Amino acid sequence: MRKMSWKHKLLLGALLLLLIPASWQCTKEAATPSAPMEAAPPATEHAGTVVAYDTPPEPIDGFSAIAKNLQYPESAKSAGIEGTVYLETVIQADGKVGEVKVARSSKHADLDQAAIESVKGTAWKPAMKEGEPITVKITIPVNFRLKVTYVEDEIVKVTP
Numbered sequence: 001m002r003k004m005s006w007k008h009k010l011l012l013g014a015l016l017l018l019l020i021p022a023s024w025q026c027t028k029e030a031a032t033p034s035a036p037m038e039a040a041p042p043a044t045e046h047a048g049t050v051v052a053y054d055t056p057p058e059p060i061d062g063f064s065a066i067a068k069n070l071q072y073p074e075s076a077k078s079a080g081i082e083g084t085v086y087l088e089t090v091i092q093a094d095g096k097v098g099e100v101k102v103a104r105s106s107k108h109a110d111l112d113q114a115a116i117e118s119v120k121g122t123a124w125k126p127a128m129k130e131g132e133p134i135t136v137k138i139t140i141p142v143n144f145r146l147k148v149t150y151v152e153d154e155i156v157k158v159t160p
Contacts, residue, residue: 051136055128057091069118072144073110081108085115085142093133095124103139115142 059065076082083106090098097120102112119140126133 053127053129057127060123065122069121087140090137093135095126
């Protein structure tokens with residue numbers, strides 16, 4: 001293994017000096033509550049709060065249920081567009097889907113909308129904490145991939 005040159009050591013040290021204060025700031029903000037709370041607000045009102053649970057929420061028919069509900073937009077399919085949409089989703093204590101918003105876009109509005117509709121159309125088992133169902137916010141990746149059939153170097157069929 002090669003030794004690190006003094007230039008690399010200096011650069012690494014400088015990076016550490018920049019990152020350590022940033023991590024202290026994040027820790028301080030996360031540990032300091034902004035105001036005392038009497039009762040826990042609904043999940044849609046406490047965006048930055050992390051809720052611990054014993055059992056995570058999951059679709060009743062498994063995560064393949066999201067794919068079954070997924071309608072690949074014709075505009076994206078005909079243009080050969082693929083991508084992944086990350087959805088920030090509230091799964092309520094009764095298993096219903098609450099607020100759904102795009103956390104990271106696929107850069108194609110039709111794919112983003114199809115992903116939202118697919119997650120909203122999926123039945124869920126709620127997250128559980130100490131045997132009780134709770135409302136949580138999770139991030140769900142929804143993948144759009146095409147299967148392309150080739151015959152003698154020509155595209156014959158494009159299917160989701």
